[in-house]
Amino acid sequence: MNEATDWDVLVVGAGPAGSTAARGAAEGGARVLVVERRPVVGVPVQCAEFLPRRVALDLRLPKAAIAQDVVGTMTHLPGGEATSRRNPGCILNREVADALLAERAVEAGAKLMTSTQATAIGRTSGGSIRVELEAMGGQEVPSHTTAAVLVGADGPRSLVGQGVGSTNTRKIVAHQVTVDLHDPLVETEVYLHPVYKGGYGWLFPKGDLANVGVGVDRALGGDPKAALQHLVGTLGDRIGEVRRTTGGLIPVNGPLQGVHGNILLAGDAAGHTHPITGGGIHQAVEAGRLAGEAAAARTTGEIDDLDGYETAFRSLFQIHLGRAVARRHELEEAWAGVEGDPEAWERLARRSWIGYKEYYKEKGR
């Protein structure tokens, strides 16, 4: 791969995975371009904004990126049972955190082009990457660019993933409102209910606001609108006026093949989201860091191929995500059979939620 290219590393998407990949690659000495279709990185926020505390500490997030700390999670079952579990974390101001990660990539030497959409990926005659670009605003954007390595960090419906035939096959549909919260909370709340088919409801406190949302599996008959109405009804007068509405897709198939020759996938594009909780920021930043480092090492000739990226990601998350994938499969297979049977449904709910000890038991033990 000695062909001259515009860039050593091209990153598509400036979410947590893309910005971290760009930073890692730039710090490794690569010439890096990041293209992001949004005009402003991180806006609009499509997230409930929970991040484990140790990840926030690792990322050295400043106060402005954190709306509040939480100490645990209270999980509610339909009969009224509530179980608290220690789960220290914070609720982010995600737009601040995403902007900061992008800023760090730029400080490390990466060039960031916002309002720029990648529309197709292909190869040059020499085997490098060629990506077609389109301006989303009024600015000048080259019609295409070339790079030695491409990192697809372009979210759940990744164009890069489609280009290499590696796409998320199962996705949860999430709807969320940010509402006034009348009494402050120090725990996140999770609601399991047959109405939240294949998913769950959440209330994540953010000072005098809260992110209240649901994720459901349409393949199991889930209706996100009805589910959100149900959750808002359950929360009653604890919450008030709706300040913002958002939503999005959350991959739940588990990690896809992340290395395709000189193309890497990272974060949601690679199915790195936790298939039970839907949490993906932690995996996205770790995958991004590893992808960026590997991409830089490949372009400087330090390594011959990018396979180590996959191995490194799996060594960090295999146990955690492997169990979640297994529980997801059990949940999908059993859901329809337990819907009309509250006891069987509750057994399945406990088996498929991280807040219960049943989740951690291996089958038959």
Ligand SMILES: Cc1cc2nc3c(=O)[nH]c(=O)nc-3n(C[C@H](O)[C@H](O)[C@H](O)COP(=O)(O)OP(=O)(O)OC[C@H]3O[C@@H](n4cnc5c(N)ncnc54)[C@H](O)[C@@H]3O)c2cc1C
């Ligand atoms: C409603 C909801 C609630 C969630 N809550 C949480 C939570 O509380 N905690 C948690 O850890 N995770 C949560 N997640 C998941 C989390 O948001 C993702 O896992 C995380 O954002 C993944 O980061 P990423 O960088 O891989 O992708 P993204 O953050 O999706 O970033 C991808 C970027 O690529 C850009 N892009 C896409 N296509 C193109 C293109 N063709 N050209 C140029 N740019 C492109 C997009 O504009 C976007 O900026 C939630 C998700 C949803 C939908």
